[in-house]
Amino acid sequence: AQSVTQLDSQVPVFEEAPVELRCNYSSSVSVYLFWYVQYPNQGLQLLLKYLSGSTLVESINGFEAEFNKSQTSFHLRKPSVHISDTAEYFCAVTAIYNQGGKLFFGQGTELSVKP
Amino acid sequence: DGGITQSPKYLFRKEGQNVTLSCEQNLNHDAMYWYRQDPGQGLRLIYYSQIVNDFQKGDIAEGYSVSREKKESFPLTVTSAQKNPTAFYLCASSPTSGGPGTGELFFGEGSRLTVL
Numbered sequence: 208a209q210s211v212t213q214l215d216s217q218v219p220v221f222e223e224a225p226v227e228l229r230c231n232y233s234s235s236v237s238v239y240l241f242w243y244v245q246y247p248n249q250g251l252q253l254l255l256k257y258l259s260g261s262t263l264v265e266s267i268n269g270f271e272a273e274f275n276k277s278q279t280s281f282h283l284r285k286p287s288v289h290i291s292d293t294a295e296y297f298c299a300v301t302a303i304y305n306q307g308g309k310l311f312f313g314q315g316t317e318l319s320v321k322p
Numbered sequence: 323d324g325g326i327t328q329s330p331k332y333l334f335r336k337e338g339q340n341v342t343l344s345c346e347q348n349l350n351h352d353a354m355y356w357y358r359q360d361p362g363q364g365l366r367l368i369y370y371s372q373i374v375n376d377f378q379k380g381d382i383a384e385g386y387s388v389s390r391e392k393k394e395s396f397p398l399t400v401t402s403a404q405k406n407p408t409a410f411y412l413c414a415s416s417p418t419s420g421g422p423g424t425g426e427l428f429f430g431e432g433s434r435l436t437v438l
Contacts, residue, residue: 216362241426250326250412250429251365297364309355310427314364 213313230298345413
């Protein structure tokens with residue numbers, strides 16, 4: 208099975224500052240990796256994903272994540288955050304050729320952007 | 323618009339009562355999932371179904387039951403046997419069931435259950 212560890216439960220940051228949300232995974236097989244975002248009292252929305260190819264993946268709202276196989280990490284970064292980025296972020300992993308798309312989620316990181 | 327609809331959004335129940343949460347999708351996805359979310363614990367898989375009339379237990383299935391009589395619907399019943407049912411419940415679907423796939427899940431808006 209796979210597992211995910213998000214190293215920070217809460218990350219407070221000022222508006223326009225850079226941010227990094229850390230994610231490490233464990234798996235004995237090749238994986239797909241995801242970052243989801245959840246706004247208060249809502250479901251999760253896919254932010255970005257790594258399936259194959261370039262190890263650096265980007266979202267439409269300025270986030271990026273880099274797959275590092277040797278360090279088994281998939282950290283999420285943004286060079287300049289906005290108030291609207293305040294949300295909870297979940298890292299998730301699934302094995303390639305998985306059975307039914309079963310994802311394993313981390314515990315979540317609460318990003319709080321202050322003015 | 324295509325998507326996943328969960329209802330009710332908020333639900334209160336007394337201890338000892340069963341309650342059923344609805345999940346409907348019109349995305350024509352084969353696989354559907356129920357997750358439970360508690361603060362600081364991330365999402366934990368309760369049940370999942372890859373095809374109609376078939377479903378499997380996830381990591382925390384005790385005290386829950388599901389059915390999958392139609393492709394579009396995957397209701398979750400929280401029974402009185404569930405010792406700590408107060409939580410936020412999320413339904414999701416995936417276009418692939420078994421075999422190679424991207425693994426991406428599409429989520430509903432969630433149902434918040436409070437047991438009084």
